[in-house]
Amino acid sequence: MAKHSHRFVETYDGFVGYGLDRQTDENTVQFYLQKLSDDELMKVILKRMSDEDLTEIFDVAGKVLKKYLSEPEYHRFFLKEEEG
Known part of the structure; x- marks a missing residue:
């Protein structure tokens, strides 16, 4: 699945x-x-995309994840890691 x-x-x-x-x-x-x-x-x-464009996209995505997700939410919702 x-x-x-x-x-x-x-x-x-x-x-x-x-x-x-x-x-x-x-x-x-x-x-x-x-x-x-x-x-x-x-x-x-x-x-x-240029190397600079790739870096910019990666940095923006990382900033959003860090700003709006707690560590457990990052693992659950972004990494899709199973709990326990």
């Missing part, structure tokens, strides 16, 4: 745009991130 899910992007039929209201902004960010993480798209984009 797959550990990761990207169902939101498959079912969301709301407005995709930023700046309208908080809920739409959250939906749009989730939509963009799930679309961006598509394996086929990543194969195209990653080969074209």
